Amino acid sequence: MVTLVAATTVDPASIGLGLPFWPCPGMLSFANEEVRLLKLENHLAREDHLDKRWEGATGESVDGAIFLSRHVAASNRPALTIHPIGPPHLREDEVLLAGGRPGWAGPPKALEQHCRVTLEATHHGPEISSPAMFIEIGSTEEYWERQDAAQAIALLVWEGLGLGGGNSVGDWSRKDDRPKVLLGIGGGHYVPRHMDIVRLQSKGVAGMWRKVINIAFETSRLAFPGGEVLAHLDLESFKTWRRKAVTEFLESEEIKIGKPGDFY
CATH class of the missing domain: 3.40.50.10700 (AF0625-like)
Incomplete structure (x- = not known):
């Protein structure tokens, strides 16, 4: 089982977040233990069924996905945000503004100053079967390209996935005490x-x-x-x-x- 970490070239914050994972410039993909970093060329909210497409192309089963993205807010306030995916509040006849499927929500992925660190309510796609989350830098272009913000989130993902040598975060299949x-x-x-x-x-x-x-x-x-x-x-x-x-x-x-x- 592998975890996908997805970045996209159409989003400056996404690529900034992905850079600390690449060992050298120009590398389009990277594998480290059970983690696969993908460099995509589409908007991440439109990357429906990325887990199934990866499984079909490589034969590797996917147990989770993390999407690296920018965050936009009317307040323009600097922020580092995390949210699950899906627009469960939409009816089937309503128009999707940012991917996913109306009335659907994906299982959330377990992980966990100058920038506000906050959760967001789930509100957009893509549609994906594996547990997934978006991790975002907000809220203006000035901050989307900040490497200190990218490094902070990259460290969170790195440690959370156990790439630093410690235990990964979020394996709930072996919990005995019903947290x-x-x-x-x-x-x-x-x-x-x-x-x-x-x-x-x-x-x-x-x-x-x-x-x-x-x-x-x-x-x-x-x-x-x-x-x-x-x-x-x-x-x-x-x-x-x-x-x-x-x-x-x-x-x-x-x-x-x-x-x-x-x-x-």
Whole structure:
């Protein structure tokens, strides 16, 4: 099983993030232990089924994918962001703005100053079967090409995948103590209250009315087979009637609701 790390030439932040992994300039691909770095020429949000295409071309099974990308925000605030993939909030008849498939979310990939470090709610493609995430530099061209930001994220990926000689992060298939997995509901694009819990105590974090929650819950269970998925509600982002509706739905689906203290 291999993990794909994908960069693209059409995105200056993506290539900047990929450079620390290449041993010399001009090299188009790189293999290190069970990690494969790919240099692509398309927008990453359009690289549907990259895992299956890699398996078909090489015979290597893919157990996860990390997409290296730029981040754009109206605030222009410097940021390093991580989010799972998929637009589960879209109906099947709605137009896709950035890849994926309406009403679908991929299983999240487990990993974990001047720049704000934050999670984002899941919101775009590509469509991919393997656990995956986007890691991004934001939010303007000035920062997309910053090598210090690229080096910081490259080190995160390097250590997280176990390339530095230590254990890799995110193998939930062998968990015996049922650690908690946070399923964030509500809170806006940057999910600040969910992020507060992640900052205080590192736990498995999964993605973001009825169909959307079910999709997020099922993909989270697939991604964290040894973990206990608990829904975490950003209560301040809901009106009372909405909070009641979401809570009743979670109870009807037997999805447990976690309080902040449950994740510490």
